[in-house]
């Protein structure tokens with residue numbers, strides 16, 4: 249047994265995760281066939297939940313410490329602003345390109361035209377109550393005025409902000425402010441604090457290491473649970489087949505064609521093949537957890553170890569990307585909104601399309617990196633272009649697998665930007 253464990257841990261992580269996924273799917277299918285769902289729910293699924301809990305537990309300290317360490321490690325505030333501006337601009341370009349791509353697909357494929365009316369009313373009935381909740385939440389946000397997003401970024405209490413993983417943007421704000429101040433005080437004052445954060449970073453990374461070791465088991469449990477939960481949605485999936493397929497194709501194109509091409513064009517000495525291979529464990533991890541925040545630890549490790557991105561760039565670009573850069577979510581939102589409009593027979597004018605573009609770019613920035621993080625935000629975007637939020641009912645039933653895919657895209661986008669910035673940053677700082 250000991251020998252077997254030793255052999256298993258010697259296998260590369262992404263293969264371990266892949267084995268875990270396949271095992272989970274097999275267990276889920278067997279449980280469904282043999283009516284063993286309760287057994288699996290009671291004895292296996294909790295391990296998956298525990299694994300996710302551990303990842304959530306580490307998310308805020310990880311973002312906080314890595315960001316401060318990353319910024320404090322820069323030469324001065326000027327270097328920080330250069331790096332910050334470049335990162336934000338790149339994020340914005342990637343998100344906008346993803347939205348345009350999603351809108352292009354939605355407008356040409358027109359998946360909403362291909363759903364029959366009976367399916368539409370059946371779906372609406374099924375998800376009525378969930379949608380009402382999201383609509384109320386979105387209405388509250390919408391009523392707060394156009395500059396309200398600033399309140400979402402600036403917390404009034406850091407302890408409160410840090411008590412909820414979906415407030416990551418607020419934690420990032422505090423960490424960046426703290427780190428910039430740290431860069432600006434005299435070296436004799438900042439030195440012990442920087443040393444403290446360097447030490448904390450090592451400790452947190454060690455904790456991350458412990459958690460990641462449990463990934464194959466966590467992934468097995470999560471996949472088994474997902475297979476069982478998904479069984480009722482299979483019919484829904486085929487009813488909305490063209491829509492689902494449009495999203496899947498969009499995600500695969502961004503992940504396996506767009507990013508590798510960008511890497512080949514803008515990152516010297518990195519081959520597309522190597523990038524794709526290195527990203528497998530990160531993508532599989534994002535796929536099973538549906539959370540960019542939960543995937544941050546493994547993304548940090550992979551970009552530094554496999555893609556040779558320097559620590560200062562990775563620890564600045566990736567934690568920022570967790571909530572800010574969501575290409576998969578942005579593209580998905582565009583396709584989803586157009587789909588809903590088409591099903592409901594709402595013809596969007598050119599000006600509505602422009603609002604859609606801008607709102608989708610901005611709203612994907614505010615989407616928390618958690619499973620289904622996009623929903624309240626999506627409801628708000630829908631209402632802002634005059635589509636009833638109830639339209640969400642049409643897509644919520646098959647969202648989980650699409651969430652899994654878009655999360656994989658989100659984290660790959662962060663790593664791509666980290667690679668580009670790494671090259672530029674080092675070229676300009678040498």
Ligand code: ASP
Pocket residue numbers: 538539540541574576577615616617618619620621622623651654655658
């Ligand atoms: N689950 C996504 C993420 O964590 C967010 C979303 O699109 O719902 O990146």
